[in-house]
Amino acid sequence: MEWLSRVLSQEPTVLALSITVVIAIFIFAARKAHLNHLARMKKIDDTFNIK
Structure with a gap:
């Protein structure tokens, strides 16, 4: 820690x-x-909105 305080x-x-x-x-x-x-939420959303 001394080197850090010196720097x-x-x-x-x-x-x-x-x-x-x-x-x-x-x-x-x-x-x-x-x-x-966002990618995971899109994947979950796509599973519920099957077209």
Whole structure:
């Protein structure tokens, strides 16, 4: 943990970059989960709406 505190105290931009990376990873994971959810809901909807 010392290396982390040294890096963060030296460069505030590193902290901003780290936060940006974490947020970006979260956004991509949430988008993927949302798209998977939509696909599953469409599959379920198609089973009820047999034409």
